[in-house]
Amino acid sequence: xxxxxxxxxxxxxxxxxxxxxxxxxxxxxxxxxxxxxxxxxxxxxxxxxxxxxxxxxxxxxxxxxxxxxxxx
Amino acid sequence: xxxxxxxxxxxxxxxxxxxxxxxxxxxxxxxxxxxxxxxxxxxxxxxxxxxxxxxxxxxxxxxxxxxxxxxxxxxxxxxxxxxxxxxxxxxxxxxxxxxxxxxxxxxxxxxxxxxxxxxxxxxxxxxxxxxxxxxxxxxxxxxxxxxxxxxxxxxxxxxxxxxxxxxxxxxxxxxxxxxxxxxxxxxxxxxxxxxxxxxxxxxxxxxxxxxxxxxxxxxxxxxxxxxxxxxxxxxxxxxxxxxxxxxxxxxxxxxxxxxxxxxxxxxxxxxxxxxxxxxxxxxxxxxxxxxxxxxxxxxxxxxxxxxxxxxxxxxxxxxxxxxxxxxxxxxxxxxxxxxxxxxxxxxxxxxxxxxxxxxxxxxxxxxxxxx
Numbered sequence: 001x002x003x004x005x006x007x008x009x010x011x012x013x014x015x016x017x018x019x020x021x022x023x024x025x026x027x028x029x030x031x032x033x034x035x036x037x038x039x040x041x042x043x044x045x046x047x048x049x050x051x052x053x054x055x056x057x058x059x060x061x062x063x064x065x066x067x068x069x070x071x072x
Numbered sequence: 073x074x075x076x077x078x079x080x081x082x083x084x085x086x087x088x089x090x091x092x093x094x095x096x097x098x099x100x101x102x103x104x105x106x107x108x109x110x111x112x113x114x115x116x117x118x119x120x121x122x123x124x125x126x127x128x129x130x131x132x133x134x135x136x137x138x139x140x141x142x143x144x145x146x147x148x149x150x151x152x153x154x155x156x157x158x159x160x161x162x163x164x165x166x167x168x169x170x171x172x173x174x175x176x177x178x179x180x181x182x183x184x185x186x187x188x189x190x191x192x193x194x195x196x197x198x199x200x201x202x203x204x205x206x207x208x209x210x211x212x213x214x215x216x217x218x219x220x221x222x223x224x225x226x227x228x229x230x231x232x233x234x235x236x237x238x239x240x241x242x243x244x245x246x247x248x249x250x251x252x253x254x255x256x257x258x259x260x261x262x263x264x265x266x267x268x269x270x271x272x273x274x275x276x277x278x279x280x281x282x283x284x285x286x287x288x289x290x291x292x293x294x295x296x297x298x299x300x301x302x303x304x305x306x307x308x309x310x311x312x313x314x315x316x317x318x319x320x321x322x323x324x325x326x327x328x329x330x331x332x333x334x335x336x337x338x339x340x341x342x343x344x345x346x347x348x349x350x351x352x353x354x355x356x357x358x359x360x361x362x363x364x365x366x367x368x369x370x371x372x373x374x375x376x377x378x379x380x381x382x383x384x385x386x387x388x389x390x391x392x393x394x395x396x397x398x399x400x401x402x403x404x405x406x407x408x409x410x411x412x413x414x415x416x417x418x419x420x421x422x423x424x425x426x427x428x429x430x431x432x433x434x435x436x437x438x439x440x441x442x443x
Contacts, residue, residue, distance in 0.1 A: 021220050022262045029266055033354055034321040034345035035313050037270065040356060040399045042133045042147075043420055043436050046104040050434060054108075054426070056388040057329040057337030057364045059254065059276045059305045 096137040100440040104129040112429025114372050114384035115287040117161040117294055123386070123430055124156035146180035151200075161286045164294070167237045167244075175200035188215045194228075202235040202244075202285045209254075222260040224272075229253050236285045239296055248281035258309070267314040276305040289384045290373040297383040299369060305331040319347045329364070335388065337364035353402040360395035389428050397422030397434075413441040 022030070029035065038044050052058035106127040113123040131149040138144065154172050161167055177198035184191050190213040198205045209228030216222070230252040238245050258272030279302045287297040312324045322344060329337040343358035367388040369381040401418030408414050420436035 020261065020263055021217055022265055024218060026265045027262075029315045029318070030262060030268060032315075032321075032347065032351065034319070034347050035268070035315060037311055037313065037323075039345050039354060040401065040418070040420070042100050042102055042131070043399065043418070043438055046102070046106075046129065046131070046436065047420075047422065047434060050106065050424075050432070051362075054387055054424075054430070054432070055337070055362060055364060055393065056333075056367060056385075057331070057335050057339075057362075059274060059307055059329065 095139055096442065098133075098135045098440060098442040100133040100135075100438060102131045102133065102436060102438040104131065105435045106432060108430065108432040110426070110430035112389075112426075113157055113386050114389075115284065115289070115297065115386060116157040117164045117286070117288050119290065119294075120160065121429070122156040122160065125153065126155075127151055127153045141185035143183045144181070145183070146178070149175075149177040149198075151175035151177075158286060161237070161288075165237055165239055166242060167286075173201050189213065190215070202237075203232065204247075205230055205232040207231070220262045224258045224260070225256070227253075227255045232280075234281050234285050236281065236283065236296065239288070239294065250278070250280040250282065252276060252278045267312065269313075270309070270311040272307075272309040272311075274305075274307045274309070278303040278305075283383075284385055287383065287385050289371075289382050290375060291378045291382075292375060295378075297385060298379075298381050299383055300333070300381055303332055305329065319351075321345045323358075333388070334368040335364055335366070337362065339363075349402070349405075352405065354400060356399040358395075358397055358399075360393075362393040362395070364391060366390040386428050386430060391426050391428040393424060393426045395422065395424045399436075401438075411441075413443045416440045 033039050104127070106125065106129075108123060108125040110123045111121040113121045116122055129149055129151045131147055133145070133147045135143060135145040152172055152174050158173070159171070175198060177196065179194065179196040181192055181194035192211040192213075194207075194209050194211075196205070196207040207228060207230040209226060211224060211226035213222055213224045230250075232250040232252065233247040234250055235247050236245050237243075254274060254276040256272060256274035258270055260268060260270045262268045282301065282303055283297050283299050288294045289297050306329070308328045310324075310326045314322045316322055323342065325339075325341040325343075327337075327339040329335070329339070339360065339362045341358060341360040343356055346355045346357075347353065348355070367383065369379070369383050370385070370388050370390075371379075371382065372384060374382050374384075397420060399418065399420045401416055403414065403416040407416075417437070417439050419438070420434065422434040424432040424434070
């Protein structure tokens, strides 16, 4: 797949809702721990490393790129 | 290697010096345990396919906020692991690295917010018996429209080295270089007062020694796997979070993956996060489905004839993996202010099952404190 096509699609998707504006005072719900992308923090690192080791299809945003470990 | 250690030590000391004007420090000790089983490992030297693996890994994370805009952080990990496939390899070849092995890793980083920008450089180092790694990178974030929209870009480099065993010569080869460069770009957008979305792409380029140091193929006799010296990986990710009730949120993650070895994969992970005890506690229940096609160099065996590139590594095979788990964290009220800190503890129980005969259990316990 053409990486530039992926980037263009992602940028389009990300900016399509760029007109939405949530004021700071209205972010009570969004700031809760249950709304965080990684609510369990550091514990996710080991699980992500396991996926990177055991699945040939590793890598991605906030994920191991496949370096740093010689695990078989 | 001494130079590498000096660089890392200098980095950590510099961070510690800047941290002298204490503001807030958090420590998090995580105890990781992995028990893996399965007989589907066609890369295993003795032909049994035995992929049993046990890992114990304590990790200490440290984060220190110097002020509202600056922080230093780092982690130190020590892995103790025992692998059946390694023992089989050693027994068959005399590589003599079997039994319990260990791995040490240290990471450090610094984050600085300047206006609508956030800069986060990081460094990492790890070493084990036949592998070592030095990594560095930087992540840059740009906040728009009072942080309604955030763009994030990261670039990372891993300078790794592997020490494979030469089966025919019955001796270790010299350290082989393996380089990994990765760039990623993501955008996060608040959609309403109750939901937000993230979209991201990444590109990774690897070169050098990309084989597993102990992976073999069966050509009538057992020989080392042979893989190309380059690999390019692409991913497209999406994450969505929506609040369903005051104490309940739905998470949906999806990732598409493709690479130059012809592996294509889809990964979907829905999860529910529930808070309790006036948000002092949190449960997360999740399911993960991963489906991938096989690498074009993969075959169960090569009895029909050796190829230029050949692998029987089950991780590069076609499979579907199902994973379920639950995580929790809790900050007991009676622990507030104990020894001058606010304490939390938590745990994880996870079960992973792969269609090509591999399963695993992961258990985690953590204890954290913020001063």
